[in-house]
Amino acid sequence: MRIAKASAAVGAIVEDIDVTRLDDDEFAAIRQAFLDHGALFFREQTLTPEAHIAFAERWGAIDFNRFFKRREGYPEIAEVLKEPDQQLNIGGGWHTDHSYDEAPAMGSILYALEIPPSGGDTLFAGMAAAYDALDDLMKERIKDLKARHGNAHVFGEESAYRKAVGDRYTNPDQAGQTAVHPVVLAHPDTGAKGLYVNPGFTLEIVDMEPEESRALLQQLYDHIQQDRFHHRHVWREGDLAMWDNRATWHYALNDYQGHRRYLNRITIEGVALG
Numbered sequence: 272m273r274i275a276k277a278s279a280a281v282g283a284i285v286e287d288i289d290v291t292r293l294d295d296d297e298f299a300a301i302r303q304a305f306l307d308h309g310a311l312f313f314r315e316q317t318l319t320p321e322a323h324i325a326f327a328e329r330w331g332a333i334d335f336n337r338f339f340k341r342r343e344g345y346p347e348i349a350e351v352l353k354e355p356d357q358q359l360n361i362g363g364g365w366h367t368d369h370s371y372d373e374a375p376a377m378g379s380i381l382y383a384l385e386i387p388p389s390g391g392d393t394l395f396a397g398m399a400a401a402y403d404a405l406d407d408l409m410k411e412r413i414k415d416l417k418a419r420h421g422n423a424h425v426f427g428e429e430s431a432y433r434k435a436v437g438d439r440y441t442n443p444d445q446a447g448q449t450a451v452h453p454v455v456l457a458h459p460d461t462g463a464k465g466l467y468v469n470p471g472f473t474l475e476i477v478d479m480e481p482e483e484s485r486a487l488l489q490q491l492y493d494h495i496q497q498d499r500f501h502h503r504h505v506w507r508e509g510d511l512a513m514w515d516n517r518a519t520w521h522y523a524l525n526d527y528q529g530h531r532r533y534l535n536r537i538t539i540e541g542v543a544l545g
């Protein structure tokens with residue numbers, strides 16, 4: 272097995288390994304790499320849905336996503352799908368999965384089944400690197416702040432985006448809950464500090480005037496959106512990507528109109544953040 276950094280700020284590429292046949296030492300090395308790099312990209316995997324589920328269960332209990340359409344016969348698996356005649360993709364903006372939950376999913380494991388001939392890459396951003404690069408004044412300003420996250424604007428009944436995505440999203444009646452998390456998160460496993468706000472689901476900084484909250488969030492987003500904190504994953508069929516939702520953002524690019532893109536995602540339960 273070879274593990275090599277994907278970029279300075281986030282991710283590692285793992286080669287020469289079959290994730291369905293990991294012994295305990297190999298799994299421990301992969302787990303350490305996941306904590307060190309925030310995202311892992313495995314090439315050339317052949318996974319049945321059962322094998323995908325079995326790999327996911329080595330990391331923890333599965334967090335059943337309530338809003339994505341599930342793969343028939345496999346409620347553990349969320350479908351990330353765009354058909355040739357659909358305009359909008361899923362995950363087409365910077366976000367981190369499930370930050371609207373009290374205990375956000377620890378990680379997401381995405382397997383590529385059909386990839387367009389070109390385009391459809393996914394960008395990742397490293398939250399610890401972005402935090403480390405903030406100046407001391409900003410670190411001091413945000414150190415004790417909390418932010419509220421929510422999902423009604425994405426998955427709820429009234430969401431124009433949900434309506435446009437159509438039957439690829441489900442259960443709009445279950446949207447609406449919010450959760451409050453620290454803006455600077457000490458990672459639950461490593462203790463490393465990282466930013467934990469995202470344009471997809473963060474609604475506001477708690478106890479701050481709306482205008483100031485919007486301006487501060489935008490300042491943090493502008494900072495994180497610098498290329499130096501990113502890795503761009505160019506998918507091949509058979510790739511398996513796994514990312515830590517407490518340490519990264521991701522963004523699925525929607526630049527392949529007229530082509531099908533189909534991936535399967537499993538999310539793993541996390542812990543309450545504080």
Ligand code: SIN
Binds near residue numbers: 363
């Ligand atoms: C997602 O946001 O989980 C989907 C990412 C992708 O399709 O690349």
